[in-house]
Amino acid sequence: METLKIIKIGGNIIDDDKALNDFLAGFATLPGPKLLVHGGGKLATKLADKMKVEVKMTNGRRITDADTLDIITMVYAGKINKNIVAKLQALNCNSIGFSGADGNSIVSVKRPVKEVDFGFVGDIEKVNTKTLNVLLNNQVTPVFCAITHNGKGQLFNTNADTIASELAIGFANQYKTELYYFFEKKGVLKDLNDDNSVIENINTKSYKKFIDEGIIADGMLPKLNNCFHAIENKVSKVCIGNPTMLFQTNSKFTTIEK
């Protein structure tokens, strides 16, 4: 099977012009089919401030009311996505911007209300690879923002890490899928204050231990849950770290194993 690389870049890369341009320059040169997923960074919060729309958070999770969904759709699918696509075209990487509504590629359902009503937040139900495959077969690179739809006309805010892992799982029957989570750190760190304390391998057993010891906590937990979900569903490789891992043989990063 051919290899499909699915790469997710986080807000710290999006928010830093140089980091973004450097990443895209490398990404554009990657051979073979590939797919990019980007987060939103701080731009949505900045726009909400300017528009005097209050950003509601609960336990560090954004509550997406109608105004916030509009802002996210404008910033993620509009400004960030189209500028990335334009930059990739300048690098001779033929790309098309996607939300989950485009090509009906990611269908989600409104997150069920338990203690918290997250508002217009979608949990992914189904990935449709048909239209995406047509594009990949024609050397086109889809670029996904973190928006899905319910197939009934409603857009939803959806976690970009989850979009990346569900896409990787969705393609795992047709491609050998490799999933890369890129952020500003070199990998999952044992000591947050020591950038060189990268944990090079995490498996199901050591993951449990790291959680028990409090070494892996907070925002890293949902990211790693996405990684294990992917590796348990036929994704052949899952890595977390800095984009350098793709281009430098001696760079350290974290690999997730069963």
Next chain:
Amino acid sequence: METLKIIKIGGNIIDDDKALNDFLAGFATLPGPKLLVHGGGKLATKLADKMKVEVKMTNGRRITDADTLDIITMVYAGKINKNIVAKLQALNCNSIGFSGADGNSIVSVKRPVKEVDFGFVGDIEKVNTKTLNVLLNNQVTPVFCAITHNGKGQLFNTNADTIASELAIGFANQYKTELYYFFEKKGVLKDLNDDNSVIENINTKSYKKFIDEGIIADGMLPKLNNCFHAIENKVSKVCIGNPTMLFQTNSKFTTIEK
């Protein structure tokens, strides 16, 4: 040759939820390959107001500075485009949102500075139909917002009427292309106060006469220039009027002829 319908809807349809939903319900049922181009309506101006970004106009033309380009990209490519795509998916019309950067489909150059520097406004140089054709052949409907790029990483604001006519011309060697400009009126009117005074046919000769007599003026001139540009460049049919023309046999509208 197969027929490709290229339909442009204006701001008055975009701004009116019922008009938009009615149009999309009809559009979704149109058989054969089709392509939608949408304008921006008043949403960009509203957002600029909220963000306290001044909208600069000269002779009724928008000057696009960097902040305005951001707003346009957010509103046109983000909010409007993705909501239309989500609505079309709900109507079982598989669509993908496009700017000219996506698929490198519309390349433009910055409008030359003469008396006025229009800022980030692009004049179309080239339409690339390759990626679009792959999608049309797979029953996918591209939905274009009024944004192009220069192939060097810069997005541009571009007139939606012109995008529609240049797309129709770009496809004229591969399809029998039909170009429809839809707005709130029944067609080009002899008397702006009489909605039933539709001019049913305009050709090059009568166009000149209508201009000389002041019957066709103002905003209708650039629209009709786009129509004649299309009809003179192998587009087989150009019509202006209300969406009803596609679905009701007895509706009046304007047809442009050589």
